[in-house]
Amino acid sequence: MKTNLMLAILVTAVTTLCYAFLLYQADKTDRVIVFERVASAYADGQLLASPIPFYTYGLGSRNNLSGIDQLGESFFALMFMYQGKERPFLESLLSGYYQTVDTNLPSTEMAKRCVAASPEQRADTSVWKVVYKPRQWHGLKAVVLPLLQYLEWSQITWLITISTFFLFALILAQIMFLDPKVGLAYIGFTVPAFYCSSVLFFGGITYSVSLLAVACWGAAWLALRMLPWPVSRRIELMFITFGGTWLCFFFQQGGEKIYAFSFVAFVEVFLSQDRTLSSKNLQRVFQSWFYFLFGFLGSIFFKHLLILAVSGSLAPLHELITNILYRVGGTNDAGSKVDIFNIVYAQFHWYGIAAYGISAIFDIVNTSVIVGTVLAAAVSVWLFILKLLRQPEQFRELGTAFVGFLLVLAPVPLRYMVLRNHSDIHLFFVSRYVFVFAGTVYFFLIWLALRAKDFLPHRHPAAV
Secondary structure, three states: OHHHHHHHHHHHHHHHHHHHHHHHHHHOOOHHHHHHHHHHHHHOOOOOOOOOHHHHHOOOOOOOOOHHHHHHHHHHHHHHHOOOOOOHHHHHHOOOOOEEOOOOOOHHHHHHHHHHOOHHHHHOHHHHOEEEOOOOOHHHHHHHHHHHOOOOHHHHHHHHHHHHHHHHHHHHHHHHHHOHHHHHHHHHHHHHHHHHOOOOOOOOOOOHHHHHHHHHHHHHHHHHHOOOOOOOHHHHHHHHHHHHHHHHHOOOOOOHHHHHHHHHHHHHHHOOOOOOOOHHHHHHHHHHHHHHHHHHHHHHHHHHHHHHHHHOOOHHHHHHHHHHHHHHOOEOOOOOEOOOOHHHHHHHHHHHHHOOOOHHHHHHHHHHHHHHHHHHHHHHHHHHHHHHOOOHHHHHHHHHHHHHHHHHHOHHHHHHHHOHHHHHHOHHHHHHHHHHHHHHHHHHHHHHHHHHHHHOOOOOOOOO
């Protein structure tokens, strides 16, 4: 245990330093190039061209950025306007939050004015009515900025979106190799993930970057399990710790940490290395969750140690603690109490808006709540029957799978309940996480259908 923790600390410290250097290098990209690329994208209609780019313009069109990327586009343009130059390394680490004085000024309008303005106008912050630098989207910066010197914005968009899609396909292929039945059932997850997520369906870049990160990590983890020789648990735990730091690097993006946390539980239960299900699987879930969180939270800690060392001030640490307390608070800005259960329900209710009126997405998500409830009730009853019929093997395997199913689901509602205030304020933006909930429900439904005969009572039950 001590050796594992020491190695986890080493992994966390080294990777955080690497990420800090990567961000610093990304921030050194010439801002003139950035604005030229974004301005040309607005000029020829590449940005905000269509709500559904695949359907309207076709796969080969350059008009492929959708309205879902308005926020990302605005941040991308604005964060360079107000980036400090006195201490570039510190500025590359600070996350920061933006605040507009004129709340009626849409962020997309600000971005359009920004890319069309002269360098002198961009330097005048009073023109833009922004009193503090906007949030820096670290993953977007580190991935897009170096590429933007050589590619057009639309090319980067397709590169990241298509890469994300094929990495999800690679994960599915790896699962098919490890366990064909689980792989077939996993299709029930990938289809809702594609159609329920405003990330993949709309072809946007802002959130695809973070999903690309988690998909790369997931594919690499499953590759470890596909090796022809056994991999020690210690190496696997260090890789899971690395996953926490890797996604902490992208932690200001979207729902990637929710997907990753659920993915850990899915792998440890349904891709069991000994092909059997028992309490050992559940123990591995909690052990892996611990090291993933150790890497995730540890990276935040080490990053702020760097910030404190460079800035010589405790102000960034105070800002971090204040924001954490604000997000986990149970009272919103209007002074109303945020109920921990109603905030979960609200995500599904508001997904109708996030779906941009596409009823199929709304139906898939909301139906999953009903299907999940029915599944939970039916499996619970069947477990009781197996217990009465003295079927210990079937009871153990189905029981472990059922608990595993609940653990894969758990990160979604737990995230809403823990960060109640944040979830209440940003219903529209965080509701994309429910695709993990919907996908998990449909996965378990298909998995049960494929394994149904394995859980039928035997004529001659084993002696208890």
